[in-house]
Amino acid sequence: MFGADQQNRFIKIFFFILCFGAFNLVFAQSNDSTLVSSADATPSAQSSLIIERIEIVGATKTKPHVIHRYLSLKAGDAVTPEAIDRDYEALSATHFFKQVEFSSKPGGAAGKVILVIEVVERRWPWLEFAGGFSELEGWYIVPAGVRFDNTFGNGNIAGGRFIIGDRTGGFYLHFRQPQIFSSSFDLQVEAGSNSTDFIHYLAAREAVHRVDIGSGRIAFVGNRGLARYFSAGFRFNVARPEAQYKIGDTTRTDFPPELAGQLTKKRINSFFTRLQVDTRDQVYFPHTGVWGALSLETANVWTANSSSRFERTGDFRRLIFDARLYQPIGANVFAVRAKAGLVSRVAPFYERFYLGGAYSLRGFAERGMTPLGWGTELLLAQAEMRFPVAGDPQQPSLMAALFFDAGRVASADLSGEQNRFFTAAGAGFRVKVPIIGLLRCDFAYPLDRDDFRFHFALGQTF
Template identity: 30%
Template sequence: DEKAHTASITMNISEGDIFYIGRIEVIGNTKTLDKVIRREIRFNEGERFNGKLLKRSYERINNLNFFETVELIPKPHIETKTIDIDVKVKEKATGFLSVGGGYSTVDKLVGIIDLTQANLFGTGRYIKLKAELGGSSSFYELSYRDPWFLDKPISMTLSAYKTQRDFISYDRNATGGSIGFGKRFWEYWSAGATYRFERATVENVSDSASNIVKDQIGTKTTSSITGSITRDSRDSYIDPTRGTRHSLVLTYAGIGGDNYFVKGLIDSAWFLPVGKTTISLRGRIGYIKGLFGHEIPLYERFYVGGIYTIRGLGFGEGGPRDETGEVIGGTTEVILNAEYIFPVFEEAKLKGVVFLDAGRAYDDSEDFLSDIRYTAGGGIRWLSPFGPVRIEYGFNLSPKEDEESGKIEFAFGSFF
């Protein structure tokens, strides 16, 4: 219409045909059993084709961390209105033997021996034997996980450990074990329950130790049950670039044993892609309370400071101390972490990170959210063939009189 300066547009839309899944072929798995891969596929032969389920199937197979590459290749057949799917994988080494050392701001020089098989006999089962020996601590662990116990969609985890740590005014030795079961439901949700038994001894207490420490001299046992519920939509468990992970964990100790307490933790993380970079935001809130007049064990309290909580602070420095200056952990905690992650050398899977951390642990006598501690820094992360490696330096933005201006943090972890 030239007078009204308008134009009418007619859009003709012709819907395409509906296609159904034809044959699903698994190719390239020389070690991993077919069923380990097929149980991660979110569609079946004969069902209507769905591109979202194809993408989700790729994510789940890739998250197994058994393969160098994963491809889901659709092969449409116009005449039969079907699409065959080729699941093409390339196996990678899943057994690791690592013998080496590292540096921890808590334990100084640390010797590490780690023997791990993440895909035992091609079944998807996981077994690990690990030993760490540091200047002030030692840790030994044997763990086993079956993600499909008795070929059912239920996971089972077994663990046995022995640990020892020297604190400033006391030593702690502990031996324990656990058994847990978990189940996925819907697409992104899972729930689990774990029973743990531990026998711990507090000894070699110095004469100058506070009464809080002296009251816990001796050997006590903890018999606890922990329940958890998690929603995890991350595209990758090891190197996420998008998605979220939210979890609620509740522990009750007092099924026999000497210690009685209830402990809870809410943990929420978001991963936001920005081009080839990622913004990561994470928040945690924890609470513990002794029951029936029992004191909370020192080793069950919240200790804030270090690479897994507030980087740039020493172990427990972001929390209460007794009158002698010994860190004693808190009964509540709040931790906030913000990160900007960017590629440095993509072919080598090397990334850089800058971060800002905030948080603190509190005793019952302190006001929650008061005197928040802040740190900032940066570092590198490498997805090595033996697991993720992190080297980061945190600056203490408001160091107290007996604290350093910053700390270098090192962590090495296996794929799990």
């Protein structure tokens, strides 16, 4: 992160101020951060009571099956505060409703109750400002967006949003229909465009190269039963690499041969499948469980000729394996990750792998260990010991961590020194901030050199 351009320096200063502002905020807050739901006001929520039926009040637009989709409680189940809290959170998280309240009334027999769920529906689109973390794409911030969820009462999720991520930003339209055709799969459709800055190191200097990408995606994602482990779909991209790059404030066009041949406009059509498992107890600060994904993508590449017509110029396949394990040790958590990737040589650099930086191998410059033209093979191993410091140990507002990273990225065109393993170790802390989520600060030390690097980032490393 040293030697970055002026814009990156500004971002680092901003993160530094935000980090320590949030750090002070943590100690100004009360340790009692437990969310109190309306379930606390349910007088009949005792384990000895059985649900006779569930009564829904106020849902004039939303179909009953949409609400039941998010409920774990069914008729005949025992009522427990934990189950009511869980279902309250699930319904509230949909944002279909302005208000959700749970209550109960006597049933038709002793020991039976009628569970009453009263909702106030959203009638109009609503503005979105959010942040989050995708296990596959990393952190993101939505500075502006509009949502049209549950438009016709069928539980659809739709909208448009501006998204800022790791060196990327763009606008996307998205639509998701849960349990399409009453199946175990959600239909997801997305279309948009983004501009992404790719980093190359030319004569040991950081060069920033922008690629504009228009994309479309349609996928079927399992959400229940055995189907929840599987997803598949199609991706359609049109990539336009700029014919210039920047080193600091200087704009240049003298690309090395490894990149000069990849500046033409390309269309990439692909089919992907993914197997995924997630047994973590929670996403924010997992204490136990595993998360794993195995994805395979096969794509064809079409390159624009001098008359702007696309001609098929090759095919590539990409395989990615990512596995994470979380094991509690007292109030602390030991987390370990293994990731491997392989992609064909035909893939352009913006479809390949990188190594180095806050979201990869800490202790090294951003994308600093990436070969020219980016990598076709990736190996990454990471281990962390995480310690809750302040707040609820299950949902800490401040965490500390010790970590070790090791990684290797290789290109089919290179060998020897450029393909060796790199290792680093260090310590850091994570602060929970509103909307954004986690702000992460890491001090990392490469084990083969007398140096260190300070990383600011958003979200957990894994």
